[in-house]
Amino acid sequence: MLFKKSMTASSRGGSFDYLEPGARYFDSACQTMRPREVIDAETEYYRAYNACGGRVKYRWGEKVDAAVEETRSRLLETTGKHERDYVVAFTLNTTYGINLVLHQLAEGSFKKIVTSDIEHNSVMVPSMAWSARRGSPLSILPRGADGSLEYTSSDLENAVVIANSVSNIDGRRLVNAQRLAKDAHEHGGVLLLDAAQGFAHDRETLAHTDFDAAFCSGHKAYGPSLGFVIIRRTLLRSLDPLFLGGGTVADVDASTYTLLDEPHAILEPGLQNWGGIVGMGAALRWLKTQDPSHETRLAQHLWDGLTTLGRITPLNTTASPIVSFHIDGLDAHKLAVLLGEQNIMCRSGHFCCHRYLHHQLKLPPLLRISLGLHNTKDDVDTLITVLRSILSVF
C-alpha cells in the first residue's frame, strides 16, 4: 500500500531496457548489470563463431583471436598502459588472478608482504597464506580516512605491496597510489593493485599509477564473469610458473617442454573463456560511451538521501558509489530481506572483509548499497522512501 507508488517504476531504457520494471539493483560492487550490448556480443560469439582462440587456423578461430587481441588492447588503453610495458592475461576472477601471481613470485625475490587493513579476503587471505608459506612477515597497514595507505619507507623495503585501489566497503580510494608505487620501486618492492572495484569506479588512478600488476573482474565492470590481470612484463617474466599445461607451451619432447613466447600464456593455462573475453571487449566499448559524471551525481544524491534518515551509522564520510552502514536496533540481514521483499536488492554482511569489519572494528553486519551505471535517480529515491518507511516501523 505504502510503496505502491514508488514500486511502480517506469521501465528504464537504453542498455538496460530488459530489466524487470520495479527491480532496483544496488549490488554492483558484487557484480554489475550487463548492458544489452555485452550480452549480445557474447551471445553472438556462441551463435556465430564459437571457436577456440589461439590455436586454430579456420575463419571462426581467426575472428576469435582478433576479438581477444582487441580486448587485450582495449584493457591496456582503458588503464592508460602500453603493451611495450604491460601484458594482459585473462583469469577466472580477481581472487584467482591475485593467487596466480602471488604464488608464482620467484622464491626469495621479496622478503615481506605488505597490505592494508581494509582489504577484501581476496587480498587478505592470499597475503596471509603467502606469508605463512614463504615464512616472510606480513604487515597490515592502516588506511587513512581519505583511503591513503599509511606507511614509512622501511615498510616497503623489498616488499610485495598489495592493496585495493577502491575499497569494496565504502569506496575509499588509494589516493596515494602513485607515490606508493614510486616508493615501493625505490625500495626494491612491487605494487600489486586489487582493482576489482577500481576498474569500474576509478580508472584514473590505474592510469596514473605505475603499478606492477592490477587484478580486475569483468563482472564488476559491466563485462562477463571473468578476471584479468594487467601485469608488467618484467614481473611476468620473473614469475616461476606453477600452473602449466594446454595453451602454455610451444613444444614438449621426451622429458622437457618449451614455454610459448607469449608472456600472458603462463597466466592462462588451459582453454579460456572466449565468449567472456569477447563480451569484455564489448563492455569496454560500451564503457567508453558512458557519461562518467552520472555515477558521481547519483552517489551524491544517494548520500544526500541517506543522511536525512535517522539511526543510520555510515562507514563512509563522503558520497561514494559504494556506501555501507548499520542501523541501531535493526539487523542488516533482516533489513536486506525487508528490502528484498520490496524488490530492492542490497548486500548485507561483512562483504568478505571480516578481519577489518568484524574483528578490528567489531561492527555488526552492515548493509551495502553499491551503485552502477544502470541505476537511476528514481531507483535512489525509491530506496530512500522505502528505507524511511522501514525505519518508521522497525
Added chain:
Amino acid sequence: MFCIATFIVFGILAAFSASYRPLAAQAWHCAWRRVTLRPCDVSFGEEMRGKIAGKLLRIHPRLAGWFDRWADWLSFAFVALSIWSVVYVANAGLNLWVYDTCDPRSAESCSLSGEACGIEQESLGIITAVRDGRIVEWTVNPFVRFGETLSRIPDRLKRWSPRDFLAPTATFRSPKDDTKPYAVEVIDPGCTFCKKLTANMRDAGAFDAMNVSYLLYSIPTPDGKTKFPHSPFVAATIEAAKRVPLRGSDIPGDWRLLEKIFEDVPGENIDRQTHINIGMTDADIRAEMPKLLRDIGYAPSEIEQIIMLTASDNVAHSLAEQRFIVEEKIRTVKIPTLLIGERRYDRVISADAVRAYLGKP
C-alpha cells in the same frame, strides 16, 4: 523460537514438496541448535522473519512492525499449539488403538471410530472447573485419563474368551452346544448399532454356528440417567423373560423379545426400537411391553409374571451383575461390544467379518 516454528512449517511442507526440503534442512539446523540451548548460528530465523515482515510491509507497514515485535511470542504460541496438537493427536491415536475411538469420553464424536453407541463420561470443562473450584482436577484429568489408557493396553493385546464373560443367566439364541464356539454381545436394547450387529450376526449364520449370548447394558449418562430412557425397563423385561420359558418355541423368550424390538417395523416406516426410544412415555412403554410379550407367544399369566419379575430384586441383581461384567471386566467405552474368536470388537462388524470367523467366506 522462530527457528522451531519455521522448522515445523517447512518440515510439514517438505513432506509434500521437495522444493521446501533445503529450507526445512536449514530450519532444522537452526532449531536443533535452539533445542540444544545453543544460539542459532545462522540468520535463518531472522531471514524468515524478514521475509514475512517484508511481505506485510507491502500491505501495511504498521502490521509488519507489529509482527516483527511480536514474532517471538507468536512463534512461542505456534510452537506450543503445535506441540499440544502433536500430543493430542498421539493421544487420540493411542485411544483409537486401545478403545477404537479417539475420545473415550465421547466415543461418537470420533469420526474414525466404528459404528457404536458411546458411553459418555463426565467431561469437566474449564468454565465448570473454575466455577466449582476444581482447577486441580481439571489440570490432572488429562494425565489421569492417559494413565488409564495405558492401563488398558493389555486389554487390547489379550486373547478374549467369550465363555469367561457370559452372564450368570445367559441364554443362547440356539440350543447350547459345547462343540460350537461361543460369542457374546454387549447390547443396549435402545442402541441402534446393537440392533445392527445382532442382525449381522443373524445374517452371517452365527446364531446356528455358535453359542451366541448377550449381556444387557443400559448405557448410563453422566447425570445418572440412561442414554435411552426406556432401556432399563426394556432390559428388565428381557431379563425377566429369561426366567419364564416360552412354550412351544426353540428360541428362548428373551431372544424372541429382543428380536421383536430390533426387527419389528410396526408401521409408518418407523421401526420399533426407534419408536420406543423417541415416541413413548413411561406409561406407553409399560403398556407396550406386555403387548410384545403377547405377540411372541406368552400367555397372559406368564406376561403378568414377567412384568412382576421386572421389578424384582432377582432381575435387578442379575442386571447389576451384567453391568459389573461390562464395566469392570470388559471395560468398554462404547457398545455393541462383541467377543468372538478370541477377539474383541467395540463396534458393529459386518456379516462378512462374522462369516470369516465361521469359516464361511
